[in-house]
Amino acid sequence: MGAKHPVRTTEKTLALIEELMRRGPSGVTELAQDLDMGKSAVHNHLTTLQDHGYVLKTGDQYQPGLKFLEVGGSIRKSMKLYQVAEPEVKALADETGELTNLLVEEQGLGVYLMRSKGEDAVDLDTYAGLRTHLHTTALGKAILAHLPEPRVEDIIEQHGLERETPRSIGSREELFDALEAVRDRGYAIDDGERLAGLRCIAAPVKDASDDVLGAVSVSSPATRISDESLHGELSERVLSAANVIELNINY
Amino acid sequence: MGAKHPVRTTEKTLALIEELMRRGPSGVTELAQDLDMGKSAVHNHLTTLQDHGYVLKTGDQYQPGLKFLEVGGSIRKSMKLYQVAEPEVKALADETGELTNLLVEEQGLGVYLMRSKGEDAVDLDTYAGLRTHLHTTALGKAILAHLPEPRVEDIIEQHGLERETPRSIGSREELFDALEAVRDRGYAIDDGERLAGLRCIAAPVKDASDDVLGAVSVSSPATRISDESLHGELSERVLSAANVIELNINY
DNA sequence: GTAGCCGTTCTGATATCCAGAACACTTATG
DNA sequence: CATAAGTGTTCTGGATATCAGAACGGCTAC
Incomplete structure (x- = not known):
């Protein structure tokens, strides 16, 4: 069922969310290492998700938010x-x-x-x-x-x-x-x-x-x-x- | 709380999901019109989300899937x-x-x-x-x-x-x-x-x-x-x- | 005090996203 | 029954946004 023209940026966002779920509250650097992405890319994705309520930040830790529960x-x-x-x-x-x-x-x-x-x-x-x-x-x-x-x-x-x-x-x-x-x-x-x-x-x-x-x-x-x-x-x-x-x- | 460098592609994906939630099962064309995007862009996003379980397709209709409930x-x-x-x-x-x-x-x-x-x-x-x-x-x-x-x-x-x-x-x-x-x-x-x-x-x-x-x-x-x-x-x-x-x- | 962490910001080369056009297919319609 | 109008899907290349890497500022530790 692979998409013919997958949106790679979206796939990175989804991978980030799933990694956050697995790990629980995490910092930018550790996520970047686990996902083989640059720190800035991870940071951009996280702040974007945060703006829309899908990710929360407490101190320097990011975690998935309850917006997913709202949608689900x-x-x-x-x-x-x-x-x-x-x-x-x-x-x-x-x-x-x-x-x-x-x-x-x-x-x-x-x-x-x-x-x-x-x-x-x-x-x-x-x-x-x-x-x-x-x-x-x-x-x-x-x-x-x-x-x-x-x-x-x-x-x-x-x-x-x-x-x-x-x-x-x-x-x-x-x-x-x-x-x-x-x-x-x-x-x-x-x-x-x-x-x-x-x-x-x-x-x-x-x-x-x-x-x-x-x-x-x-x-x-x-x-x-x-x-x-x-x-x-x-x-x-x-x-x-x-x-x-x-x-x-x-x- | 606006992100300094928002990931616009991710924002489009999220807008698509929220539109799907509001409308329930929808076709590609109507979504493209409501979101001011091209049909191909909407299609690429939808198939990408489908690959990861966040969107389901039945016939020609797309709808959000229970993956959101899993995460939430x-x-x-x-x-x-x-x-x-x-x-x-x-x-x-x-x-x-x-x-x-x-x-x-x-x-x-x-x-x-x-x-x-x-x-x-x-x-x-x-x-x-x-x-x-x-x-x-x-x-x-x-x-x-x-x-x-x-x-x-x-x-x-x-x-x-x-x-x-x-x-x-x-x-x-x-x-x-x-x-x-x-x-x-x-x-x-x-x-x-x-x-x-x-x-x-x-x-x-x-x-x-x-x-x-x-x-x-x-x-x-x-x-x-x-x-x-x-x-x-x-x-x-x-x-x-x-x-x-x-x-x-x-x- | 300075070395080593962290998250954040900035930049530009480059990967990729996406409008638009073309295609295949189904459903209306005269 | 043709053909028009709708649909979802595929393809392309030029515009655009993404992201690696480097630099910054703020911590904490020793």
């Missing part, structure tokens, strides 16, 4: 799926007491749109905006299972099937078997594949023409959740939440 | 105040059943870091990342009241004191009187100043050296909240939440 928050708020799913995902967290999530696919990756913590929820280090490989989570598998097959092939091609933990999916065959199972059951599970001792169960949200819009999940420590409840009450709850969202999204 | 979410997650305040603001919403908020000051404006909806919460169109003038909300007044006076003068100079509604603060004198009252009471109120029929009550969060870090608030419809509870139970709850955050933030 505004985009999320404008998404129909978020608008109708938000109260349902929250309700699901309150009902179950667990951690619930909403994921969408963008450019072949999963993006968490929100999470909601119930009373007894585990504390994962996911956050709204976080990106993840689709084949490594129940949420992602729920989405992949309902994408057209050529699309899935594209995504594998683009992002690979890196095995994140020993238990996780790491081959094309494993993945397609898993997706088949998801379609049969109606929901996807993750039994310690991403994090030992953590179980997730996820259901897809589809629109009127059966295209998948995203997925909803519940995450729970394995100690708290029996096999029966995993495939019984809990899956019912997740499927029901997904269903309510589907109904509301099609008016 | 990651910044928020790295903020100490957010980490310790998040569970408290949520607990405050559960206790009171109302809408609760967390605001910080950045570049003279208020930025909502989060909001949490209790069972009976009103539905405002605020969202995480939204910016607001400090003098127009209880949250903002709670912060202004505890900033050094020269800083407050700077902010007035920079952003003015536009009156958003007839009841809201619109002069330097009104503001300083209000801030004095906030310091006396310990909390700030907004009685229909921003939205008719909406009452807010906000308390500042300060660090060990008494610098203000942000503010916490509860928003409630006036019909549900008497004068006694406003200045009694409810203010106690907000102050208590702010206090817990202060304790936790200083270890």
